[in-house]
Amino acid sequence: MSKQIPIAVAVWSLLTLIPAPSQANPPNSAPDTMEARVQACTICHGDEGKGTNDVYFPRLAGKPAGYLYNQLLAFRTGRRHYPPMNYLLEFLPEPYLKAMAEYFAEQHPPLPAIAPPEVSQGVLAHGQGLVTHGDAARSIPACASCHGASLTGMEPAIPGLLGLRPAYVSAQLGAWRYGTRTAKAPDCMQVVAGHLTEDDVKAVAAWLSSLPAPANASPAPKGTYTLPFDCGSQPN
Amino acid sequence: MLKVKILVGLLALAGAVPIALVVVSKQTAAQAQEQKSVAPASTISKGEYLARAGDCIACHTAPEGKLFAGGRAMPTPFGTLYTSNITPDPETGIGRWTAEEFYGMMHTGRSRDGGLIYPAMPFASYTKVTREDSDAIYAYLKSVEPVKQLNRPHDLSFPYNNRSLILGWRTLFFSEGEYQPDPSKSAEWNRGAYLVEGLGHCGMCHTPINALGGNSQSDAFKGGLIPMQNWYAPSLTSNKEAGLGDWTIEDISDLLRTGVSKRGAVYGPMAEVTYNSLQYLSDEDTRAMAVYLKGIAQDAAPDVAQPSVPPSEGSLLMSLGKTVYDQRCDSCHGAQGEGAPPHYPPLAGNQSIQMQSAVNAIRMVLNGGYPPGTAGNPMPYGMPPFAGVLSDNEVAAVVTYIRTSWGNRGAAISASEANQLRSAQLN
Known part of the structure; x- marks a missing residue:
């Protein structure tokens, strides 16, 4: 390749006076882009990973690359169990999974329109309380204490919580509670979710999905704040 | 390698300083003993290559598990088997095995203690591996990090939990013996045959598997549905299926080694084989396999598949x-x-x-x-x-x-x- 590129450039510079061919790719060749390579992902996760109408397929766009990479690894080994994902990733090498994670982290399509909440104001208020203040009496930290005051996460591995539907957030919190979703020890999310009741989960999921997009939806830079406890996925 | 260098250094020192000789010779004797069991680096790297060709890692390493420590669940129609620890740990792995015993297991499908091994271990193919190649794989496995991890007992349903049934299986489906080159064919064809029929154990999937879980020799490479996985491993002998008779050697070789080619790509269980095994083989070896595979494909007028709908x-x-x-x-x-x-x-x-x-x-x-x-x-x-x-x-x-x-x-x-x-x- 390294030899071919300078030659190609030289040929191009010779051809500058000649009208350029209309197509960048020769006919019958796959476009050399990540977008083309991840079509197997975007059919469920939406173009650019922006999510689709299916409530269980999460938005990937703009999540921190480290978080997405950790999830891809967890699906590849089967630690996160979802057979269609486990199957797709089983024989993909780590550098490629990293490139996929970076691709989706760099996409910033607008957040989806907010659906009107299907729960009462009381439930929303309970959710808001847990998200912003937690419940010290029950050892529940505020979601915001790790996922950021704007809930957009922190580099490299703490995901933002906005743009997700309540069904997806509930399913994930449920999976943490029951131990079917795990992460590297110390598995902080499993500890936190273990303190939540089903009503808490419902309320948190409803409140998060009712929030509008912030002006800057990007995750905070690494080290912007200190986590209240140790987390295997994101060492302090 | 480092140990070899230290040993040479000590010997040089011993020659130059005779007073130190007694002390040093004691050390060298101890080290020489250890040295005796460590094969030359060239044998170890040859063994690593051959272990790749045999795809040992795919079964003997569990997801997120330590290399070759076993414990991977192998679902079969007869129950779940758990693969064994083949690291050199003396208690739980193969640390106490000799090269002779290792060859015996590869060649006869009997463990060190004479016990019968379940044929999920492809010894019906590995029996074709030469003693020299088996010794190299043994040397490589002895060089990897020992892992203390007890083998998990198999979880087989009655009557398949009775190991003596394996005797019957062996009578029907196992014939012991190293690969015998066909003198009428080229060295390249024979190398390909040795890899495909032996370490590659391609017949495990590409030969139909019957209700007894066996591959019949007369149906070799005729294709079949892989039990449990529900993928169809196409025939390698019929050009109507994956027979490669009208493929170029380059396309076959590309498919095996890179997973894609001008004619098609590999997915599912075959993707695993390319990922863990074939991509590491040399050009010469994938080419030899391609030459052999192209050779066994038979030209036949393609049949029209029978529709299942009116x-x-x-x-x-x-x-x-x-x-x-x-x-x-x-x-x-x-x-x-x-x-x-x-x-x-x-x-x-x-x-x-x-x-x-x-x-x-x-x-x-x-x-x-x-x-x-x-x-x-x-x-x-x-x-x-x-x-x-x-x-x-x-x-x-x-x-x-x-x-x-x-x-x-x-x-x-x-x-x-x-x-x-x-x-x-x-x-």
């Missing part, structure tokens, strides 16, 4: 199939099924979608898939899974369309065939 339904499927194809498939695979090889496989003339068994084509439409990421193709293109967006009728229609268009000689399939594979085990 003709009237078939024509309805074709018209719906074209609609689905134009909407979902055309942008990559082209209006004429020409694809954009190697990344978008061609569908016109693609044997793997025309076989009597439509299992693989249906599964690819339902579940999509990535070819393996290899040194030769590090960022493969993925086929999207359509299970969530196409109905059983649409899946049957589009599979029927690609099986019968552009001169393809496959047959129509029914919606119920598509539906059955929605519940197939994925990995």
Whole structure:
């Protein structure tokens, strides 16, 4: 390749006076882009990973690359169990999974329109309380204490919580509670979710999905704040 | 290597300073003893290469587990087997085995204590491996990090938990013996045969497996449905299936080693083989395998696959199939099924979608898939899974369309065939 590129450039510079061919790719060749390579992902996760109408397929766009990479690894080994994902990733090498994670982290399509909440104001208020203040009496930290005051996460591995539907957030919190979703020890999310009741989960999921997009939806830079406890996925 | 250097250094020192000789000679004797069991680096690296060719890692390393420490669950129709620890740990691995005992196990399918090994371990293929190659693999396995991890007992249902049944299986399906070169063929063909029939253990999937879990010699490489996984391993001898008779050596070699080629790509269980094993083989060896595989393919007038639906339904499927194809498939695979090889496989003339068994084509439409990421193709293109967006009728229609268009000689399939594979085990 390294030899071919300078030659190609030289040929191009010779051809500058000649009208350029209309197509960048020769006919019958796959476009050399990540977008083309991840079509197997975007059919469920939406173009650019922006999510689709299916409530269980999460938005990937703009999540921190480290978080997405950790999830891809967890699906590849089967630690996160979802057979269609486990199957797709089983024989993909780590550098490629990293490139996929970076691709989706760099996409910033607008957040989806907010659906009107299907729960009462009381439930929303309970959710808001847990998200912003937690419940010290029950050892529940505020979601915001790790996922950021704007809930957009922190580099490299703490995901933002906005743009997700309540069904997806509930399913994930449920999976943490029951131990079917795990992460590297110390598995902080499993500890936190273990303190939540089903009503808490419902309320948190409803409140998060009712929030509008912030002006800057990007995750905070690494080290912007200190986590209240140790987390295997994101060492302090 | 480091130990060898230290030893040489000590010997040099001993020669120059005779007073130190007694002390040093004691050390060297101890080290020499240890040294005796460590094979030369060249043997170890040859063994590593051959262990790749035998794909030992795929079964003997568990997901997120330590290299070669075993414990991987192998679901079979008879129950679940757990693979063994083949690290050099003396208590739980093969640390106490001799090279002789290791060869005995590879060659006869009997463990060190004489016990019969379940034939999930492909000893019916490994019996063809030479003593020299077995010794190199042994030397390599002795060089990896020892892991103390007890083997997990198998979980087999009655009556398959009775090991003496293996005797019967062996009588039917096992013939012991190293590979015997065919003097009428080239050295390259023989090398390919040795790898395909021996370490490669290709027959484990590509030879039909009967109800007793055995491969019959007379049906070698004739293809079959892989139990539990529900993928069809096509015949390697029939050009109607994956017979490679009309492929170029380069295309076969590319497919084996990089996972993609101008003619097609590997997915599912074969992706595993390329990912863990074939991508590490030399050009010469994949070429030799290609020469052998091309050689065993028999030219035969292609049969027309038998449709499982009546003709009237078939024509309805074709018209719906074209609609689905134009909407979902055309942008990559082209209006004429020409694809954009190697990344978008061609569908016109693609044997793997025309076989009597439509299992693989249906599964690819339902579940999509990535070819393996290899040194030769590090960022493969993925086929999207359509299970969530196409109905059983649409899946049957589009599979029927690609099986019968552009001169393809496959047959129509029914919606119920598509539906059955929605519940197939994925990995």
